[in-house]
Amino acid sequence: MVKIERTTAPPASLEIQKKLKYGSYSEPDVLRQLKVDFHGKCYLCELGPLSDVEVEHLRPHYGRKRKELVFDWNNLFYSCRHCNSMKKSSRYDDHILDCCIVDPEKRLEHRYVDGHVHISAITEDVDTQLTAELIESCFENTNTGVREIGCQTRINDLAGTMNTLYFSLAKYQKGKKARYFHSLRNQLSRGSKFAAFKRFYVRSHIADYPELESLLN
Numbered sequence: 001m002v003k004i005e006r007t008t009a010p011p012a013s014l015e016i017q018k019k020l021k022y023g024s025y026s027e028p029d030v031l032r033q034l035k036v037d038f039h040g041k042c043y044l045c046e047l048g049p050l051s052d053v054e055v056e057h058l059r060p061h062y063g064r065k066r067k068e069l070v071f072d073w074n075n076l077f078y079s080c081r082h083c084n085s086m087k088k089s090s091r092y093d094d095h096i097l098d099c100c101i102v103d104p105e106k107r108l109e110h111r112y113v114d115g116h117v118h119i120s121a122i123t124e125d126v127d128t129q130l131t132a133e134l135i136e137s138c139f140e141n142t143n144t145g146v147r148e149i150g151c152q153t154r155i156n157d158l159a160g161t162m163n164t165l166y167f168s169l170a171k172y173q174k175g176k177k178a179r180y181f182h183s184l185r186n187q188l189s190r191g192s193k194f195a196a197f198k199r200f201y202v203r204s205h206i207a208d209y210p211e212l213e214s215l216l217n
Contacts, residue, residue, distance in 0.1 A: 055079070
């Protein structure tokens, strides 16, 4: 999870749809803007581009009982079906970090080690602890066959992404700095998939790549 800069103005359809008895919060203009703002990737697992997009409510509306949250632009997030299903557990209600307000990289450590994902909370508050738990579950939960496949798909894609990063860093360190700096800038941008994992790895090894610190701002 990385910091997202959300467009301030809500898509026009939200104002129209909230006046209807069964209005939709996922009209095309909403999905288009969320896709742009969230760089086409799930805000939790950072897989992208997505083919199973869902508009996720960060704060639950409990079957529209909290109607003010249903069409609240600031409560709508770009998610994949896999992660949205993980978040439906009531333990996460009102306890997931809003990555449009706080910088998750200052709260969470994203590690990929020996084929597994480990998310650690830097701070001790409940929201950060539960966000760490949820994101790790999006990669490691195997309590059903469908979830096991979904998690393995993300682990495999993450492994390939990290291997590309390791290769680029090795080439960069061997003297091909000019050639690979541009590639690393793209790989470490917040808009890239699995950015939190790549940025944490480089930040953790910054003594080896001091010139790359500027790419983590």
